[in-house]
Amino acid sequence: MSRILIAAAVALLAPGGASAQADPSLGRADSLVTAWVSAGRIPGAVLLVLRDGRPVLEKAYGHAQLLEYAEGEYGASQAGESRAGALRRLAQPVPMTLGTVFDLASVTKVMATTFGVMLLADRGDLDVHDPVWRYLPDFHGGGKDGITLRHLLTHRAGLEQWVPTFFHASEADAAYAYVRDLPLGWGVGEGRHYSDLGFMLLGRVVERVAGKPLDAFLQDELYGPLGLAHTGFRRPGAVAAGPVAATSHGNPYEHRMVHDSTFGYLIRGDPHSWDGWRRYTLVGEVNDGNAWHAWGGVAGHAGLFSTAGDLSRLLQLLLDRGEGGGRRYLRPETVDAFLAPVVEGQALGWQIPGYASPGSFTHTGFTGTWVLGVPSQHLAVVLLTNRQNLGGDERGLYRDVGLLQRAVARALTGWETAPAPTPRRRVSFRPSGFGRTGLAPGPST
Numbered sequence: 001m002s003r004i005l006i007a008a009a010v011a012l013l014a015p016g017g018a019s020a021q022a023d024p025s026l027g028r029a030d031s032l033v034t035a036w037v038s039a040g041r042i043p044g045a046v047l048l049v050l051r052d053g054r055p056v057l058e059k060a061y062g063h064a065q066l067l068e069y070a071e072g073e074y075g076a077s078q079a080g081e082s083r084a085g086a087l088r089r090l091a092q093p094v095p096m097t098l099g100t101v102f103d104l105a106s107v108t109k110v111m112a113t114t115f116g117v118m119l120l121a122d123r124g125d126l127d128v129h130d131p132v133w134r135y136l137p138d139f140h141g142g143g144k145d146g147i148t149l150r151h152l153l154t155h156r157a158g159l160e161q162w163v164p165t166f167f168h169a170s171e172a173d174a175a176y177a178y179v180r181d182l183p184l185g186w187g188v189g190e191g192r193h194y195s196d197l198g199f200m201l202l203g204r205v206v207e208r209v210a211g212k213p214l215d216a217f218l219q220d221e222l223y224g225p226l227g228l229a230h231t232g233f234r235r236p237g238a239v240a241a242g243p244v245a246a247t248s249h250g251n252p253y254e255h256r257m258v259h260d261s262t263f264g265y266l267i268r269g270d271p272h273s274w275d276g277w278r279r280y281t282l283v284g285e286v287n288d289g290n291a292w293h294a295w296g297g298v299a300g301h302a303g304l305f306s307t308a309g310d311l312s313r314l315l316q317l318l319l320d321r322g323e324g325g326g327r328r329y330l331r332p333e334t335v336d337a338f339l340a341p342v343v344e345g346q347a348l349g350w351q352i353p354g355y356a357s358p359g360s361f362t363h364t365g366f367t368g369t370w371v372l373g374v375p376s377q378h379l380a381v382v383l384l385t386n387r388q389n390l391g392g393d394e395r396g397l398y399r400d401v402g403l404l405q406r407a408v409a410r411a412l413t414g415w416e417t418a419p420a421p422t423p424r425r426r427v428s429f430r431p432s433g434f435g436r437t438g439l440a441p442g443p444s445t
Helices: 002-013 017-022 024-038 105-122 149-153 172-181 196-210 214-226 252-259 289-294 308-319 332-339 402-413
Strands: 044-051 054-076 082-095 246-249 265-267 281-283 304-306 361-365 369-374 379-385 434-436
Touching: 024 044, 024 054, 024 402, 044 308, 054 281, 054 308, 105 149, 105 196, 105 214, 105 304, 105 308, 105 332, 105 361, 105 369, 149 196, 172 196, 172 289, 196 214, 214 308, 246 252, 308 369, 308 379, 369 402, 379 402
Parallel strands: 054 246
Antiparallel strands: 044 054, 044 379, 054 082, 246 281, 265 434, 361 369, 369 379
């Protein structure tokens, strides 16, 4: 009997233990993630839920790394899929922990670049309605003079969605010049076309206005003051501090984007003209090829690393309308302006989910990361997975963790059903050297 009582006490004292027992919604969310890991659909995950600013569920699942790159070369089969050579299971898989650091992929767009724009706008140092050329004076011509920061933040600038800048640049200045000179894929304001390039430009704007690199500005003005010890960009040569979740085995997905014309991306020129593909498992090194090869690990669209705990504090800062740790970082009206819907499904930087109550905001990352804020329920959710470490399926695609994300959101918010997803629009190729036809998801979304 004493052992039973002790076990019960431990369960109640464990992070989220008592709350999970008292709140069935937490139990449902926990069970969903457990089922995915147990079924081998993802190697591991970290789930953290805040209500009213307090953690009510914190749990690590599975492994931070199961597989590693063994041998072999990239290559596309007749079916089109690109493989990163043979993979093998680690003799001692790395366990997932609450402190595991993740490559956030496109969550960088909101937890780094959008925050940077917010901080500068809040101070009056920039205006999102201004044209980009006001901050990047050489950003002119080809219809670009009418592009505003607001267009970039809402993916309505008409920029191409993805191009392998690393085919043309190996450092940030050259990468910016290449992106700057690309012709537009659509007219300015002509629909929403999710674009990594737009956030590359926004990162450059933040640096120009702040007068320092993007990573230094955010560390000095946000991450450091908030006490976020595990959040930041990782330049080449940076030493990982603490456990890091492994991502992909090289970049087979991007390799296929370039080499397989049936995959949804087209290239003018020789796809074999560049062969700097990584042939090892990525751990603590940004997965996104553009961020790594062309931008030196620090880019506006990808490159940020963090933990679930740190991300939850950034979400809470927005839920508290700009105040955190007894300090005000942003005025409430600035937060409100950035989180207000601009077009369907899109605020300034942030995405508007169709599976949660009005006012909610979210973003996903290609590596398997996801954050959600629900102001009406004082709810912050962080779900980080390392889906890429299992490799791609028979089609070369990674597991669609969006299914898990939406299920967790519905479990926690009480929304039992979600609206039918909007059909993916087929996008016509624009001849800018590289382009997208809209058949496959991009590498950072």
